Amino acid sequence: MKISGRNRLKGEVKEVVLGDVMAKVVLQVGDNRITSVITREAAEEMEIKEGKEITALIKATEVMLTEE
Amino acid sequence: MKISGRNRLKGEVKEVVLGDVMAKVVLQVGDNRITSVITREAAEEMEIKEGKEITALIKATEVMLTEE
Amino acid sequence: MKISGRNRLKGEVKEVVLGDVMAKVVLQVGDNRITSVITREAAEEMEIKEGKEITALIKATEVMLTEE
Amino acid sequence: MKISGRNRLKGEVKEVVLGDVMAKVVLQVGDNRITSVITREAAEEMEIKEGKEITALIKATEVMLTEE
Amino acid sequence: MKISGRNRLKGEVKEVVLGDVMAKVVLQVGDNRITSVITREAAEEMEIKEGKEITALIKATEVMLTEE
Amino acid sequence: MKISGRNRLKGEVKEVVLGDVMAKVVLQVGDNRITSVITREAAEEMEIKEGKEITALIKATEVMLTEE
Numbered sequence: 001m002k003i004s005g006r007n008r009l010k011g012e013v014k015e016v017v018l019g020d021v022m023a024k025v026v027l028q029v030g031d032n033r034i035t036s037v038i039t040r041e042a043a044e045e046m047e048i049k050e051g052k053e054i055t056a057l058i059k060a061t062e063v064m065l066t067e068e
Numbered sequence: 069m070k071i072s073g074r075n076r077l078k079g080e081v082k083e084v085v086l087g088d089v090m091a092k093v094v095l096q097v098g099d100n101r102i103t104s105v106i107t108r109e110a111a112e113e114m115e116i117k118e119g120k121e122i123t124a125l126i127k128a129t130e131v132m133l134t135e136e
Numbered sequence: 137m138k139i140s141g142r143n144r145l146k147g148e149v150k151e152v153v154l155g156d157v158m159a160k161v162v163l164q165v166g167d168n169r170i171t172s173v174i175t176r177e178a179a180e181e182m183e184i185k186e187g188k189e190i191t192a193l194i195k196a197t198e199v200m201l202t203e204e
Numbered sequence: 205m206k207i208s209g210r211n212r213l214k215g216e217v218k219e220v221v222l223g224d225v226m227a228k229v230v231l232q233v234g235d236n237r238i239t240s241v242i243t244r245e246a247a248e249e250m251e252i253k254e255g256k257e258i259t260a261l262i263k264a265t266e267v268m269l270t271e272e
Numbered sequence: 273m274k275i276s277g278r279n280r281l282k283g284e285v286k287e288v289v290l291g292d293v294m295a296k297v298v299l300q301v302g303d304n305r306i307t308s309v310i311t312r313e314a315a316e317e318m319e320i321k322e323g324k325e326i327t328a329l330i331k332a333t334e335v336m337l338t339e340e
Numbered sequence: 341m342k343i344s345g346r347n348r349l350k351g352e353v354k355e356v357v358l359g360d361v362m363a364k365v366v367l368q369v370g371d372n373r374i375t376s377v378i379t380r381e382a383a384e385e386m387e388i389k390e391g392k393e394i395t396a397l398i399k400a401t402e403v404m405l406t407e408e
Contacts, residue, residue: 001136001137003193004178004269006103008134019361021223021241024379025133030098035074036131037361037379039196039228039241042140046135055134057139060175061265061401062130063104065093065344066076066123067114068069069341071397072337072382087157089291089309092175105157105175107296107309107400110344125343128379129197129333133140137272142239144270155293160311161269166234171210172267173293173311182271191270197333198266199240201229201276203250204205204212204259205273207329208314208405225359225377243332243364243377246276261275264311265401273408278375280408297405302370307346308403318405327408334402335376337365338348338395339386340341 007058009034013050018043027056075126077102081118086111095124143194145170149186154179163192211262213238217254222247231260279330281306285322290315299328347398349374353390358383367396 011027011034023043027034034056048054079095079102091111095102102124116122147163147170159179163170170192184190215231215238227247231238238260252258283299283306295315299306306328320326351367351374363383367374374396388394 002182002271004172004174004182005132005193006175006178007100008136009100017361019223019359021221021226021228022361024128024361024381030100032075032077032098034131035128035379035381036133036140037128037197038131038133038140039142039239041228041239042133042142046133046138046140048133055136057132057134057141057268058126058130059266059268060092060103060105061173062126062399063102063106064073064125064399065104065106065110065114065116066125067342068076068123070339070386072376072378072386073397074379074382085157087155087291089289089294089296090157092157092177103175103177104344105401106344107307107346109296109307110346114342114344125345127334127336129377130195132195135138141268143236144272145236153293155291158293160264160293160313166236168211168213168234170267171264171311171313172269173264174267174269178269182269184269191272193268193270194262194266196228196239196241198262198331199238199242200209200261200329200331201240201242201246201250201252202212202259202261203274206318206407208308208310208318209329210311210314223359225357225362225364240276241333242276243278243375245364245375246278250274250276261277263402263404265309277404279372280406281372282408296400302372304347304349304370306403307400308405309400310403310405314405318407320405327406329404329406330398330402332364332375332377334398335374335378336345336397337376337378337382337386337388338397340348340395 006060009056074128142196210264213260278332281328346400
């Protein structure tokens with residue numbers, strides 16, 4: 001499937017925290033940890049849990065750059 | 069420096085395209101390519117060019133998840 | 137394909153403006169016009185042109201509400 | 205009132221979930237459902253409830269495009 | 273007009289750069305400079321030019337925090 | 341430290357609300373109040389509390405403009 005979003009990072013779910021409206025999902029992507037905040041509804045619908053393989057999708061306009 | 073942004077991905081600049089207002093910067097981060105769109109002003113101020121080490125900074129609320 | 141993004145709006149491309157780095161794409165979705173700004177690279181890779189059927193994808197955290 | 209945000213979708217509130225910090229609001233806009241996540245404070249201040257007419261406001265840079 | 277966006281900063285336009293698709297607008301807000309990138313179409317429709325009074329509108333989920 | 345994000349607003353924390361996943365932080369910046377929503381994890385890690393000096397960081401592409 002083609003998508004305009006330039007950044008797709010495959011990873012494995014390491015942590016899920018379900019809140020009342022939002023959910024936090026942490027992925028391992030290579031040597032990096034990626035944290036995503038989505039709706040709880042989406043997390044449940046996608047049956048996100050530890051060990052699941054999933055892809056982070058990020059629009060290029062959302063990526064800042066920093067020296068550090 | 070502490071920052072609320074959860075995602076910091078260190079990489080090396082592979083491509084820079086300077087437009088009239090915006091600039092596209094592509095990084096190599098581990099096995100992934102990360103594309104960022106920032107202002108041309110920021111790209112010039114930070115002297116971003118191929119080979120430079122730089123960090124992508126992404127707010128957790130900007131990260132979608134997708135099966136695929 | 138399951139995706140966390142809550143908003144998927146099917147439409148037809150009505151206008152494309154290719155800039156140096158970014159591209160503007162206007163869709164007709166029911167009675168509404170939806171404007172998207174993506175990278176020129178994405179617009180070319182997806183071969184976006186007038187008449188093409190395409191889906192706008194929007195994260196719920198990006199949607200403001202206004203009385204008007 | 206003029207606003208730079210290109211996308212304004214009028215709809216009717218179908219569901220509200222108030223969380224501790226955030227709130228989820230679902231609108232019916234034509235044949236589509238639009239989900240918005242705003243602060244609980246904003247939802248209370250705007251007295252958002254089922255049946256209310258309201259407008260979703262989305263910046264063009266926040267709209268991805270996908271084939272599907 | 274009520275709006276869910278929590279941050280409205282009144283200022284005066286100090287600089288406008290019109291690009292092919294996007295436009296950069298710099299405001300003076302108290303002691304701070306605020307830079308906004310919107311579509312060129314919006315900048316033209318709103319007749320944004322130096323000296324104009326205008327309000328920056330920012331969703332709370334878009335604001336990072338940093339020590340420094 | 342150089343950063344591509346064009347908007348850095350120094351302020352003082354006036355209110356913190358810790359939710360299950362997200363946290364709301366309100367700053368005083370000159371005559372304006374700025375509201376930020378970040379992860380609870382970030383708020384705890386940064387030890388954000390009333391009176392702390394902190395900087396809001398906002399990407400230019402996230403700033404809408406409105407007449408009002």
